[in-house]
Amino acid sequence: DVKVTQSSRYLVKRTGEKVFLECVQDMDHENMFWYRQDPGLGLRLIYFSYDVKMKEKGDIPEGYSVSREKKERFSLILESASTNQTSMYLCASSLIVGSSGNTIYFGEGSWLTVV
């Protein structure tokens, strides 16, 4: 089975702190994603990476950056956390770009509270 692991399930950070959310997948997937989930808004794509060191902005990239130095690891960075970034963050992975029918697999989510 594909496993997508988000190392931190629950975090509480202060406004202005730099926050790192880490995600690791074990199936050699090229694609990795970060979504944000808020009540009534569903899942919104923050960033997408289709290869090491490659990234694309999603629908809501403002206030976030990402890093993909190794194929299995995709990090979401909040340079200066703000209270409106309190949310559930979901990491996901899938097979290569061009395989549009491929399934996307999710981690269990990271609950971030910014105070």
Added chain:
Amino acid sequence: AQSVTQPDIHITVSEGASLELRCNYSYGATPYLFWYVQSPGQGLQLLLKYFSGDTLVQGIKGFEAEFKRSQSSFNLRKPSVHWSDAAEYFCALNRDDKIIFGKGTRLHILP
């Protein structure tokens, strides 16, 4: 623009009753469509997916969905729900290898 709409925010059904969750999409080409389920505090699990071929798709946990191009719909159905089906359900569309989600439908089950 490509989008997914789930018209119902909440649905309540009695245990043992049939279920239909609605999903409408907007996409220029043939879409790749998915239904995911999320239990409280958990990530998303794939229920089923449609890529091409037979428009009636069978999934896990007794769910099925029917793709209707003429109605731009991909509704999820189950003939008899169980209390364990209480969860949030998301319809999704593949757009250039990025998955776009609807806002979700929360399913409540009455005993």
